[in-house]
Amino acid sequence: MQVVKYVFQPHGDDRGQLVALEEFKDIPFRIKRVYYMYDTGKGVTRGYHAHKSLEQILICIHGSCKIMLDNGSEKKVIPLEKPYEGLYVSHLMWREMFDFSPDAVLMVLASELYDESDYIRDYDVFLKHVQECAEQNAASEV
Ligand code: T46
Secondary structure (H helix, E strand, O other), X not given: OOOOEEEOOEOXXXXXXXXXXXXXXXXXXXXXXXXXXXXXXXXXXXXEXXXXXXXXXXXEEEOOEEEEEEOOOOEEEEEEOOOOEEEEEOOOOEEEEEOOOOOOEEEEXXXXXXXXXXXXXXXXXXXXXXXXXXXXXXXXXX
């Protein structure tokens, strides 16, 4: 499984750092929504779902956390601890966010507006979607 981490360009000077993100330039999709989570309790794991079509970039702009990505056949844990790094999370990728430091702020740039019908919250249903997708791709290659 290929993990795509973007390293953004910080514009630093003697005042500090600034990171600017533009759609289609720094971010590979149109940014339709931004949300962020903070004050995450000790030992809390969030997520436990995949998306049918949503693409996102996760940036831990303060503190640190870990992201577990699972494509249905492989799992990887990716630490996020730098405000200039963004983790790309594609559709059909199970995600769990955990190990938040008390000061963590996890910001997410999303390709679509909030839509509960895009969520797959059952792991077995997720595996079925992954398999169906692989079968469709194999059929279209014939
Ligand atoms: C994802 C991971 C990384 C909204 O009303 N609008 C929104 O845009 C979002 C994201 C959430 N909500 C509401 C829905 C729930 O009542 O906020 C509440 C918490 O959302 P959720 O339980 O889905 O949060 P996480 O941390 O499990 O997942 C979120 C995103 O929902 C999800 O798309 O990929 O962060």
